[in-house]
Amino acid sequence: MNIGQAAQASGVSAKMIRYYESIGLVPPAGRRESGYRDYGPVDLHRLGFIRRARDLGFSIERIRLLLELWSDQDRSNAEVKAIALTHINELEERARQLQEMADSLRTLAAACDGDGRPDCPIIESLEIGGAPHCHGGRPTPH
Amino acid sequence: MNIGQAAQASGVSAKMIRYYESIGLVPPAGRRESGYRDYGPVDLHRLGFIRRARDLGFSIERIRLLLELWSDQDRSNAEVKAIALTHINELEERARQLQEMADSLRTLAAACDGDGRPDCPIIESLEIGGAPHCHGGRPTPH
């Protein structure tokens, strides 16, 4: 199976499959005489695992851990659960920060008539620093 | 005022001040004979505006727009409000996506005893694709 077919079957782009190989997230694929990478069911299985973990927002490094635990017959489900709970907390923290920013801005926007005059509480707040809440550092939205 | 003091006063790091200058978000700072950048109250005001906009999650390009509107005496508050509302929608969309991921994972985690045995619904779900919701991904035929 060529990389393009593996990509379609797994939902991971060919670019990403090569990248995952380059960083050692997946083992080097077998090669044909032509140099083309060759994939089998086991590889697809692993790629599918990775894609689903990415869909859940896991970082590459955390997926690396999950893959280790996946192939470890003796691992405890407590280890997996701990990673998952940590990740859940991070996801919710980020969601909260984004929502806080949205809420702050919504308050400002509500105070702005948007009637075409120049007066604008949004701009004024940015100008003089009267934003409703500024929790410590910059929450890095990206 | 040196860049370090401007950084402390505005809450924008010196690195970032130079970067903002390099991309034209702030005009080139005045220079002393030594080559040191020199900042005054007007510059601090602008940097503070940028920092507060960043705190609200605005991207650099959108801040560029806001700065233009800020210095435009004739601009309509409707223009500002439109940018703000667009941004609010994006923030809330991202927050929703993160929260969805967290919810999916929380469902899985709740099904995992974490009692030290190897059985783990979390890993199994990643393995066979039985995650509760996979928004955007294909159902992965196997």
Added chain:
DNA sequence: TGTTGACCCTCCCATGATGGGAAGGTGCAG
């Protein structure tokens, strides 16, 4: 006056995960 330590300058590089594209080889169908 000389030294020292804190600042500043410009460059280059790294991040994380992904895509784009160029230059060139391979495989298959017409």
Added chain:
DNA sequence: CTGCACCTTCCCATCATGGGAGGGTCAACA
């Protein structure tokens, strides 16, 4: 045998930010 779709590697870009090297400037203190 030709053409097209696919594969290969390598480099570059993103977005906002930080780290650091190598070298210049400034102010305080002995």
